[in-house]
Amino acid sequence: MMIEVNNLVKSYGKETVLKGISFTVEEGEIFALLGPNGAGKTTTLECLEGLREYDLGEVQVFGENPKKAIEGGTIGVQLQSSSLPANLSVKDSMKLFCHWNQIKYRKDLLENLGLDVLENKAYKTLSTGQKRRLHLALALTHRPKVLFLDEPTAGLDVEARVSLHDEIRKLKKGGTTIILASHDMAEVEALCDRVGILVQGELRSMGTPGEIIREVEKEQWIEVQWKEELSNPVFQHLFDHQIIQGVHRFKTEKQLEGLREILDFTENNQLNLSDLRIQKPTLEQRFIQIAKGGM
């Protein structure tokens, strides 16, 4: 096991923000902590990064306590918000970090992250996406085995996000274990091997995105639109009828029977279908359910 968290408890004053959370991360995994604002994601990451004291529980990173792991260079960290001196160039910031880490200048990292062309640009002139890439490059200078990313793509446009995701996948391929915090469900679904859903300091669900989605898979929705206007068709296997902008939505636990009923009803009443689709449950739906307190 690469990372082991056992019954982690953390309070700020009287407020207990982590209420005994436990999880493990395997070597080479991308693990996400997904949760709404204030759920405790950053606090958890900071405890794992050795940057924050905790009250109870055990945290091990590669068999060491986090403070030792960060001193020994096992850990790389990209914080939620970081900054560098405004006039420092990309090249000089890389030089500085390499100097701190007592290693040779890592032009390769700037090249891999598409930053070599910006080498002489001052930090203040970089776009948000370019700054994110630079902070990622700097977090990687000492070749950490574990990389912590706190909302790595917040505020990035679609293109910048997709390309940063590609870089994160490449790091995983290279053997880096990655733990990230996010409230972007699409990001987590696309990128992560496993996810823990954190709500009010408790891990309410954990598994692969597929496993978490399957927790609601029984509940599928069928959406159907007829050319004719209908107010309230009644079916045996379809329930919770809603009409949203002319589209009829039904919940079902028996997809095939439900579809058959719709087709028979359409034919028997000589109606015309203009659309028929099955709406697959998404991680977002499950997340909303869990965040609202449903299990």
Ligand SMILES: Nc1ncnc2c1ncn2[C@@H]1O[C@H](COP(=O)(O)OP(=O)(O)OP(=O)(O)O)[C@@H](O)[C@H]1O
């Ligand atoms: N240094 C601090 N002192 C006091 N309370 C804090 C401190 N840092 C965080 N908190 C509180 O702890 C709770 C968890 O915060 P945390 O930043 O860990 O959540 P988060 O899930 O990362 O949220 P977000 O998605 O908004 O970044 C919040 O209620 C927050 O107000």
